[in-house]
């Protein structure tokens with residue numbers, strides 16, 4: 139129907155915004171704005187915010203994507219079950235259309251959100267085997283600190299109807315299949331990785347949305363790109379040293395997407411990911427079809443832990 143240009147933010151709810159803000163700050167985000175009933179956190183890029191938490195019982199409300207134009211919002215508003223184009227009455231402003239996916243999740247498509255000054259991030263210069271003098275004369279000294287969350291990268295959900303759900307996302311948002319994983323038999327699709335439609339000449343992240351077959355619909359994780367490899371490591375040890383957060387998986391390098399990743403749970407057990415160095419693809423990328431052994435294996439790092447697919451509340455500490 140339209141082609142969205144990127145993921146914008148995930149929208150969660152939590153009963154304690156102080157606790158959520160403390161976690162997200164330690165995770166490497168910066169407060170953009172906070173009202174009595176909601177928290178808006180940003181990264182170092184210009185987007186006004188890339189994470190929304192509404193005050194309420196812990197829940198995953200939905201995902202927001204950026205539209206290419208206001209006109210696209212009007213096109214999308216014609217879809218079955220869509221709201222009219224409405225003013226986005228919260229910090230950052232803009233306009234949006236709200237849809238409901240086949241599992242009842244809210245999908246927002248937004249346009250015209252306010253942009254902020256980007257936040258400063260160090261230049262990353264690394265000596266490699268072939269380029270040993272990239273950083274000649276400069277010493278590498280990085281203090282202990284949270285990672286620098288740069289931008290919103292992808293969302294992962296579970297569904298009991300992966301084909302219907304994924305067809306819906308592709309039809310409404312213009313997403314394309316990057317890779318599929320089957321389970322037990324090749325006609326039994328377990329997971330579908332989707333990328334943004336890449337305008338001619340451009341490349342996009344390996345996936346912006348991953349849909350996973352499960353017994354029931356749920357939320358799996360929100361993912362954020364960080365500045366560089368040191369940021370993944372420093373962010374990991376910073377959260378670990380806090381001594382109060384649950385680690386979920388990592389550090390490793392995925393096979394599908396190739397990201398160097400690290401996963402942490404917020405106080406209500408919801409998984410948030412740091413990554414760097416994704417594969418970038420365009421619309422010529424041939425959709426891959428993989429066995430679970432190949433698709434879920436790491437290039438390096440710890441094996442996939444089955445509790446990664448648990449309901450978040452099993453791992454809540456709040």
Ligand SMILES: [Fe+2]
Pocket residue numbers: 292294359361411
């Ligand atoms: Fe991820």
